[in-house]
Amino acid sequence: MSEHNYDLAIVGGGINGCGIARDAAGRGLKVLLLEQDDLASATSSWSSKLIHGGLRYLEQNEFRLVRESLQEREVLLKLAPHIIQPLEFILPHDSSMRPAWMVRLGLFMYDHIGGKISLPGSRGVSFPDQQYSAGLKSSIRQGFFYSDARVDDARLTVLNAVSAREHGAEIRTRTRVTGGKRVGDVWQIGMSNIDTGETSEARARGVVNAAGPWVKQLLDDAVHVPMTATVKLVKGSHIVVPRVHDQQHAYILQNDDKRVVFIIPLEEKLSLIGTTDVHVKSVAEGHQISKAEITYLIHAANQFLAKPLHEADVVWSYAGVRPLYDDGAANPSEITRDYVLKTDHQGGKLPLLSIFGGKITTYRRLAEHALEELSPYFPALSKAWTGDEPLPGGEFDTLPEAIDALAITHPSLPIDYLSRLVRRHGTRAEKLLKGTRAMSDLGELFGAGASLLSEREIDFCIREEWARKPDDILWRRTKCGLHMDEAERSRAATFIEARYLALV
Numbered sequence: 068m069s070e071h072n073y074d075l076a077i078v079g080g081g082i083n084g085c086g087i088a089r090d091a092a093g094r095g096l097k098v099l100l101l102e103q104d105d106l107a108s109a110t111s112s113w114s115s116k117l118i119h120g121g122l123r124y125l126e127q128n129e130f131r132l133v134r135e136s137l138q139e140r141e142v143l144l145k146l147a148p149h150i151i152q153p154l155e156f157i158l159p160h161d162s163s164m165r166p167a168w169m170v171r172l173g174l175f176m177y178d179h180i181g182g183k184i185s186l187p188g189s190r191g192v193s194f195p196d197q198q199y200s201a202g203l204k205s206s207i208r209q210g211f212f213y214s215d216a217r218v219d220d221a222r223l224t225v226l227n228a229v230s231a232r233e234h235g236a237e238i239r240t241r242t243r244v245t246g247g248k249r250v251g252d253v254w255q256i257g258m259s260n261i262d263t264g265e266t267s268e269a270r271a272r273g274v275v276n277a278a279g280p281w282v283k284q285l286l287d288d289a290v291h292v293p294m295t296a297t298v299k300l301v302k303g304s305h306i307v308v309p310r311v312h313d314q315q316h317a318y319i320l321q322n323d324d325k326r327v328v329f330i331i332p333l334e335e336k337l338s339l340i341g342t343t344d345v346h347v348k349s350v351a352e353g354h355q356i357s358k359a360e361i362t363y364l365i366h367a368a369n370q371f372l373a374k375p376l377h378e379a380d381v382v383w384s385y386a387g388v389r390p391l392y393d394d395g396a397a398n399p400s401e402i403t404r405d406y407v408l409k410t411d412h413q414g415g416k417l418p419l420l421s422i423f424g425g426k427i428t429t430y431r432r433l434a435e436h437a438l439e440e441l442s443p444y445f446p447a448l449s450k451a452w453t454g455d456e457p458l459p460g461g462e463f464d465t466l467p468e469a470i471d472a473l474a475i476t477h478p479s480l481p482i483d484y485l486s487r488l489v490r491r492h493g494t495r496a497e498k499l500l501k502g503t504r505a506m507s508d509l510g511e512l513f514g515a516g517a518s519l520l521s522e523r524e525i526d527f528c529i530r531e532e533w534a535r536k537p538d539d540i541l542w543r544r545t546k547c548g549l550h551m552d553e554a555e556r557s558r559a560a561t562f563i564e565a566r567y568l569a570l571v
């Protein structure tokens with residue numbers, strides 16, 4: 068048993084926990100973040116990977132959320148240009164869908180509600196169009212163009228943790244919080260290492276419950292603090308298929324049940340199709356896509372695609388659980404996507420702040436609101452700062468400039484490999500490649516082309532980014548696993564396991 072003293076203990080290493088850790092550490096708090104598995108191992112890597120206002124939330128009168136999200140889209144595009152990029156959307160349209168005037172009105176609001184935007188505004192498009200109707204049925208004669216952005220969700224989470232550490236936070240992964248109670252002037256937090264079973268304790272003046280889908284479980288079973296607020300667990304699933312068209316834009320499809328389904332370019336040669344909305348009773352129930360969901364997504368896409376998709380085209384799928392704030396809506400698609408913060412305290416001391424709901428897009432503002440909520444308990448907190456400091460690796464203006472800069476210092480490495488490294492690590496790729504000249508300096512290599520993964524990068528992920536298991540690297544810190552065949556994945560996995568043991 069060991070004891071340490073912190074200002075703030077944060078439970079949960081998803082985007083919200085890591086975002087709050089970064090913000091709080093930068094404002095001078097001594098922060099400990101505890102994650103039971105890997106960073107971003109839950110909802111924060113199961114998303115549609117969009118930094119977006121959420122066009123359809125306008126229909127649900129979620130104006131606050133849409134405004135904040137669109138403002139954040141502008142901020143995040145600047146803070147993390149390596150992992151967040153603009154994405155063009157096309158909304159195909161015909162007379163059976165929401166009327167065109169309604170779509171135009173929605174898009175007008177979408178262009179203006181967040182204030183000044185740097186991305187191209189919306190407009191109508193007539194089909195056929197060489198670019199924007201690629202892959203669509205020829206019967207679809209018109210559509211609308213608008214802008215949003217995409218993100219590498221898992222890397223966004225990890226980079227927030229890296230920044231939090233740079234500002235003094237301590238991050239412990241594979242550490243489950245098993246209990247917590249107020250004792251005298253401190254919170255005593257009990258935890259156990261999920262690999263070794265070793266238990267320990269930490270003391271903190273405040274606790275943040277950023278356990279995502281487990282938020283209520285942590286309150287009920289670990290810290291035993293009753294709270295009336297509750298979460299609705301809504302499963303959302305995605306399928307991945309070979310690219311349905313060779314252009315760079317995404318489609319937002321109006322399905323016949325009035326929901327929308329996205330088709331988003333993923334990596335170089337794949338399309339991501341999602342999502343579903345299915346109530347589940349437990350997180351465990353939400354881990355796998357069902358056959359009915361695959362059928363639903365394929366049906367939705369095939370209403371629009373010239374070349375129909377079949378189940379056999381699905382190369383990967385994933386499912387995740389949205390931890391939505393329970394606002395009483397019966398239809399899963401209509402439950403608010405906005406976040407709600409609830410604070411419990413004892414005599415004006417020892418706060419426990421719990422987070423319900425939220426989106427990846429709004430994590431930074433959520434963190435700022437969390438810190439505002441905590442400020443009475445930590446009067447020395449300095450002011451908000453995270454909107455101005457790029458995330459690690461994001462200190463550049465445009466991707467081509469960053470790739471060119473890396474190519475100048477590493478002229479013998481293939482440009483497409485350097486480009487992929489920049490898209491994962493930004494300017495930190497210099498550190499990753501330090502001292503290397505040729506591919507032979509990168510150690511053992513796994514996969515090829517889009518899946519090329521080097522010993523150098525594996526070591527970097529283990530040393531600098533808390534990677535511990537093969538999945539942490541193959542599916543989260545990189546997406547190389549997606550492009551490897553079974554034999555390549557297995558060889559890389561064996562290597563990563565051994566490498567971890569050798570390095571730590």
Ligand SMILES: Cc1cc2nc3c(=O)[nH]c(=O)nc-3n(C[C@H](O)[C@H](O)[C@H](O)COP(=O)(O)OP(=O)(O)OC[C@H]3O[C@@H](n4cnc5c(N)ncnc54)[C@H](O)[C@@H]3O)c2cc1C
Binds near residue numbers: 104116245279424429
């Ligand atoms: C299908 C789907 C699509 C989505 N698409 C988008 C999108 O395109 N854009 C967008 O902005 N948002 C999207 N979202 C929403 C977004 O993904 C979530 O709001 C966000 O990831 C929630 O982050 P979190 O940190 O609250 O939760 P999580 O990422 O789930 O993190 C919580 C963490 O707490 C840990 N934990 C739990 N209990 C304990 C414990 N006792 N001890 C230690 N650790 C613990 C868990 O292991 C987990 O890692 C989507 C969500 C889903 C499900």
